[in-house]
Amino acid sequence: MLETRWILPAQVEASDALRQAVGGHELLATILARRGLGDPEAARAFLDPSAYQPASGYELPGLDRAVARLRRGIESGDRVTIWGDFDADGQTATALLLDALGCLGANVGYYVPSREESHGLNLQGVERLAQEGTKLLITCDTGVTADEEVGLARQLGVDCIITDHHDLAATLPVAEAVVNPKMLDAAHPLRELTGVGCAFKVAEALNEVLGVSANTTGLLDLVAVGMVADVASLVGDVRYLTMRGLIALQHARRVGLRALLESAGLDPAGITAEHIGYVIAPRLNALGRLGDASLCVELLTTQDLGRARVIATMIEQSNDQRKLLVKQVLDAAEAQIQREGSRTLEEPVLVLAHASWPEGVIGIVAGRLAERYGRPAVLIAEGRDGFARGSARSVAGRDIHAAIAEQADLLERYGGHPMAAGFSLAVSRLPEFRQRLAAAVARQAAEGPRPDELVIDAYVQLGDLSLELARDLARLGPFGPGNPAPCLVAGNLELVSQAIIGRTSEHRRLVVRGVDGQERTALQWHGADTPLPEGRFDLAFSLRASDYQGRNEVQIEWIAARELEPTIAAAPKAKAEVVDLRSVLDPVAAVAGAAAGQEAMIWAEGLTTPPAGARDRALLGPAAVLAIWSIPPGPSELRRAMAAAASQRILLLAIDPGLDEPGKFVSRLLGLVKHTLASKGGKVALARLAAAMAHREETVLAGLRLLQARGQIVVGAQNGDLALAPGDGSASPDTRALEKTLLELLSETAAYRRHYRTAPPESLLGD
Known part of the structure; x- marks a missing residue:
């Protein structure tokens, strides 16, 4: 993880005229x-x-x-066909044009390719549409690099209009028209339009020409969803x-959209850009990643x-499945990073590949890794057909699309923009691609600004935080690239206290206290595994007004912490005392003696006869003494258990659950599944099942x-x-590959x- 450099707020004085014009808190x-x-x-x-x-x-x-x-x-x-794309920007653009053209009396239909067909036009699809009578093909969110496909359409008597926002190739397709905001100057207010934004501008102009401009007002909801979902820079007309x-x-x-909001439990009256980015867009994208995106177009129309x-x-069902897949791939990617160690972490770009990763979620995981490690991340799914398909996400100051485009001679196809890109290539070319991509990103790093900078907007005291301030700052929204939420800092x-929260135990809830004794609760999203400051610290955070469960309150969202230099008066935080009991013959007596009169919380999993009072990982909480009874399945699970307990004394034992051999693992898992089917209707949290198995969630x-x-x-x-649910007894051809994957994961554990049995305690516990 790169150290973040904090950029302190510049000294500016807001004029009286500005204060009067905008009203509200002076910080605004x-x-x-x-x-x-x-x-x-x-400002107005x-x-x-x-x-x-x-x-x-x-x-x-x-x-x-x-x-x-x-x-x-x-x-x-003329028969008009809209060729869309399967992400949320492409879905909303397709729905928008379908609505707009349909209202104008066009003979219009649409086609959204599956993820297996990949992004963009393809020759087979163009030929089929021509045979079905299409005379005019208009693309949404795709097509700017489709020279060959547009050429075929022209030969077949089909005119093409390209509306796209992805980076331009050296030559443009020879089409009736190419509408792409990347043709504009960098400072132009339309430059950052996404696919749905381009589609809207086409529909708006067409309605004006035909004298029905009022029709476009009803399309703006789709515009907001698509542009926020595509992480557009929120500047100018965007x-x-x-x-x-x-x-x-x-x-x-x-x-x-009303039905989608209803199923997600959102009140339309309070919808923000954050709701689109974190609730609506993932749901629309889930169907595009795992199912048929044309259903989303049907939903929107x-x-x-x-x-x-x-x-x-x-x-909703696809989104739940997507979450499980993301968790599995993220854990596997982190494990790969840890195995490869410095070889990967010293590179300017993370490039990870695996044959079993589903293409539909690797982009999400790449985004999580880019955010976590402060550098571009590329995840690659190796296919059985000899080709690999990759998805890249970047950070500020690194144009990942440009870096990938430099390797065009190695690629079958590619596309994207500075913050996100996709590509495919032969598996045999992966080693060379990895090496050359790292060199390209390194050149950008040498030429451009550091990506790991945090711009601070203001210093505040915890006592200054109020609902009124949060609501005033919300007027600066919508927030996103180009217009980040105000970053506030409370010092010293x-x-x-802190607790691990979330259905998959990936977030933290923390209580912080200022020098004036004021306490506030902060939420740290996806921060369960990140180290916390040991002494006094400055906290960078964003402030929001929350109405969670009907309660109006201030919500602090943790961005970063910076430890203060120790002072003479500051007492260092004592490290936990570790008692090594891994070789004792009577663990019950040893724990009782080492607890020094205090009741020990015992963490034990997967044992046929667990000790009295034992808890699994999901039930751990603060305790003065933590006895780690059974050997954890991995370092991540150990770190989370220690963070949840926050104990002053740790008793280290080493009882092996005995479930790492494939036969025993599968037998116990099948037994737990049968119990779940019989007593719980088949519903169970993955985290609880993993705890019962004493294994990592990805292994289970x-x-x-x-x-x-x-x-x-x-x-499901x-x-x-x-x-x-019970199966039908029919075996899949994937069985052999899945057996291999499971064996690899069990071998790692x-x-x-x-x-764990012999390593020095300090190397296991990070002391």
Whole structure:
């Protein structure tokens, strides 16, 4: 992990005119001035979309030609087909054009390729559409590099209009029109439009030409969803359209979005960009990653609330499955990083590959790793066809698409933008690709700014934090790239307590205290494994007004902590005392003696006869003495247990659960599955099942998949938990590969447990 450099707030003075213009807390005006919005009129236009003057869509090169061809197509009754994409930006763009063209009387249909077909146009699809009578093909969120496919369409008598926002190739397809904001200057207000933004500008101009401009207002909800989902830079017209779209979303007039919000438990009236990014977009993307994205287009365009609710339920199920897959791949990727050690961590870009990783979730995991390690991350799924498909995510200051494009001679296809990209290549070329990509990113690092910088907006005291301040700062939203949420810092804090939270134990809830005695609760998302400050520290955080479970309260979201230099008066935090009992013959007596009169909390898993009062990992909590009875399955589980207990004394034992041999593992897992089916209707949390097995969650999930491949069970997901059902007895051809994967995971755990028995305590516990 790279150390983050904190950039202190510049000294600026907000004018009286600015303060009067924006009102609210004085910090609001100060942040506006610091972000270059000191002019009252500019600040008003930033805060209020009705005061903003949007750019004309005709400033987009090619828009006039696209509108002219669409108008001719509508008037002559040409069969028009929209070619979409399976991510949320592509889905919303497809739905938007389908709505807009349908309202104008066009003979219009759509096609969204599956993930197996990959992003973009393909020759077979173009030929099939031509045979079905398509005369005009308009793309959404794709097509800017489709020279060959557009050429084939032209030969078959199909005109093409390309609407896309991905980076331009050296030559553009020879189409009727190419509408892409990347053709504009870097500072142009339309430059950062995504696929749905381009589609909206086409629809808006077409409606104006035909004299029905009011129709486009009802499309703005789709614009907000697609642009936020695609992590667009929220500047210029992108911010303006997103703000207007959020207002439309809050009225929830679109049947499909209303059903989706209902199934996710969200109140439309309080929808923010964060809800789109963390709740709505993952659900739409889940179906595109694991199922048929055309169902999302149907959801977004249907007028039938009953049908919308059916699709929303399917989306919830796909999203639950997506979460499980992400957890499995993330754990496997972290394990690979730890195995490879410095060879991977010293590179300027993380490049990880595995044959069993599902293509549909590697982009999400790449994003998590990029955020965690402060550098671009590339995850690659190696296919059985000899080709590998990769997904990359980047950090500020590193153009991962440009770095990948430099390796074009190794690639079958590629595309993307500076923060995200995808590609495919022959598996045999992976070693050379990894080496050359690292060199390309290293060159960018030498030429560009450091990505690991945190810009601070203001210093505050914990006692200053209020709902009024949180609501005033929210006026600066929507937040995202190009317009980050204000980063506040409270100084000289101490950590009072912390607890691991979340369905999969990946988040933290912490209580911090200032020098004035004020205490606040902070949430650290995806931070369960990150080290915490040991002494007093400064905390960087964002502030939000939360109405969770109907309670209006201030929510502090932990961004980063910086330990203060120790002072003479500061007492160092005592390390936990460790008592090594791994070689004792009578562990019960040894624990009783070593607990020194205090009751020890015993962590034991997977044992036929556990000690009295034993708890598994899900039930651990603060305790003065923690006895680690059974050998943990890995270092991550050990760290989480120690963090949950926060004990002053740790008793180290080494009882082996004896479940690392494949036969014993599968037999016990099958027994637990049968118990779950008989007594719990097949519903169980993966974390609880892993605890009962004394194994890592990814290993248990691999075991379940093997049982499914053998036809013994069916593995699904429901509300974040596993949903198990009896199988039909038919075996899958994947059985051999899954047996190999499980054996590898069991071998890793067995190796760790052997190491655990003899390693110095300080190397195990990180003292």
